[in-house]
Amino acid sequence: MENRQIKCPKARQCGGCKLQGISYEEQLEQKQKKTEELIGPYCRVFPICGMEDPYHYRNKVHAVLDHKKGKVISGIYAEGSHRVVPVDACLIEDEKADEIIVTIRELLQSFKLPVYDEDTGRGLFRHILIRVGKTSGQIMVVLVMASPIFPSKNNFIRVLRQKHPEITTIVQNINDQDTSMVLGEREKVLYGKGYITDTLCGKVFRISSRSFYQINPVQTEKLYQKAIHLASLTGKERIVDAYCGIGTIGLIASDRVKQVIGIELNEDAVRDAMKNARANNVSNVEFYCDDAGDFMREMAANGEKVDVVFMDPPRSGSDEIFLSSVVQLAPKRVVYISCNPETMARDLEYLTDHGYRAITAWPFDMFPSTAHIEVVTCLSR
Numbered sequence: 177m178e179n180r181q182i183k184c185p186k187a188r189q190c191g192g193c194k195l196q197g198i199s200y201e202e203q204l205e206q207k208q209k210k211t212e213e214l215i216g217p218y219c220r221v222f223p224i225c226g227m228e229d230p231y232h233y234r235n236k237v238h239a240v241l242d243h244k245k246g247k248v249i250s251g252i253y254a255e256g257s258h259r260v261v262p263v264d265a266c267l268i269e270d271e272k273a274d275e276i277i278v279t280i281r282e283l284l285q286s287f288k289l290p291v292y293d294e295d296t297g298r299g300l301f302r303h304i305l306i307r308v309g310k311t312s313g314q315i316m317v318v319l320v321m322a323s324p325i326f327p328s329k330n331n332f333i334r335v336l337r338q339k340h341p342e343i344t345t346i347v348q349n350i351n352d353q354d355t356s357m358v359l360g361e362r363e364k365v366l367y368g369k370g371y372i373t374d375t376l377c378g379k380v381f382r383i384s385s386r387s388f389y390q391i392n393p394v395q396t397e398k399l400y401q402k403a404i405h406l407a408s409l410t411g412k413e414r415i416v417d418a419y420c421g422i423g424t425i426g427l428i429a430s431d432r433v434k435q436v437i438g439i440e441l442n443e444d445a446v447r448d449a450m451k452n453a454r455a456n457n458v459s460n461v462e463f464y465c466d467d468a469g470d471f472m473r474e475m476a477a478n479g480e481k482v483d484v485v486f487m488d489p490p491r492s493g494s495d496e497i498f499l500s501s502v503v504q505l506a507p508k509r510v511v512y513i514s515c516n517p518e519t520m521a522r523d524l525e526y527l528t529d530h531g532y533r534a535i536t537a538w539p540f541d542m543f544p545s546t547a548h549i550e551v552v553t554c555l556s557r
């Protein structure tokens with residue numbers, strides 16, 4: 177296992193990597209202990225699955241643009257503020273993505289294109305977002321701008337592509353709101369298809385700029401394999417993939433079940449999920465754009481039959497409408513994937529108070545150097 181201690185000179189200013197500078201072994205020990213504290217009261221916690229090489233794993237890289245003494249800078253907001261810490265290279269980000277960001281910043285300077293000023297609302301270029309398909313090698317560049325008018329656009333795109341022929345698509349995103357959200361609603365494809373694809377557990381996934389996609393694909397494969405294994409599928413099941421994003425878990429499980437119902441709130445992600453079903457020739461899957469709780473309540477009210485529920489909610493966890501509907505639908509098994517063991521523990525308390533028993537929990541280190549922990553827990557009725 178990788179146990180170098182590479183020190184990031186920006187760690188203190190940036191604040192993103194709470195465990196930076198601590199040996200990887202020690203990081204894993206801390207995460208194991210935390211998971212045992214939170215999830216241990218419900219079931220046995222297996223040893224955390226770490227990474228072989230815990231650096232440069234992030235496939236999605238964001239940089240905010242600013243200026244300082246007439247120079248364009250790019251980097252990360254210092255934790256809890258809107259002060260930009262200049263960062264050219266980050267130990268957890270994809271290295272090619274970091275290189276492209278530096279090139280774009282230099283091009284903005286040489287093309288004399290104005291960077292947006294959050295205080296005055298003037299200027300044009302706000303953020304750069306890069307998504308990399310780690311297996312496909314495809315790269316998407318998203319230029320987030322305050323207005324659709326892009327001076328010297330064709331020249332800019334031409335030079336950028338010359339310097340980085342590995343870029344497969346470039347998207348202009350318009351964000352004219354005074355907001356902390358990076359991406360706006362409007363988009364224009366400037367080059368290529370407007371999305372990238374990537375392969376996960378043998379299936380191909382289409383990822384657009386605003387869809388959720390796991391940021392560490394190496395660990396995601398291991399996590400999904402474990403989650404699907406824990407469900408003990410026989411081929412006869414009707415399963416729900418709740419909070420399904422672009423449909424990854426349901427599509428990967430689709431060969432091993434009778435039917436998959438995927439539920440996701442983000443419209444772009446649902447569109448990607450439907451296209452992913454077609455691209456992988458999967459015909460036993462249906463995706464719905466809805467609040468997972470509302471949808472499950474409706475299913476329970478209609479007396480539908482569900483054998484297994486996979487749930488993978490955001491950091492805030494699930495809610496009582498969702499959980500009470502699960503209890504009413506009474507699937508044999510619930511496989512709960514979480515990026516926040518604190519909210520997972522809260523939700524496990526509800527499920528174990530209402531007829532479910534947690535069987536085992538498996539932590540995965542999806543976010544080395546940061547304090548975040550991913551856990552999958554299997555529950556049974």
Ligand code: SAH
Pocket residue numbers: 388389390418419420421422423424425439440441442445466467468469488489490
């Ligand atoms: N299972 C997917 C996505 C997990 S992230 C994967 O592994 O890639 C959590 C997802 O829940 C996000 O796509 C988010 O858009 C979605 N989401 C958040 N709140 C939701 C809600 N109330 N109902 C349905 N989906 C929701």
